[in-house]
Amino acid sequence: MRPAINRSIEIKIISTIFVF
Structure with a gap:
């Protein structure tokens, strides 16, 4: 998994x- 996805x-x- 790439950190970009997590970010x-x-x-x-x-x-x-x-x-909200």
Whole structure:
């Protein structure tokens, strides 16, 4: 697994939190 994928998931989670 590439770290870029893991970071993408983290960004998605952070983005969801920021949306709220």
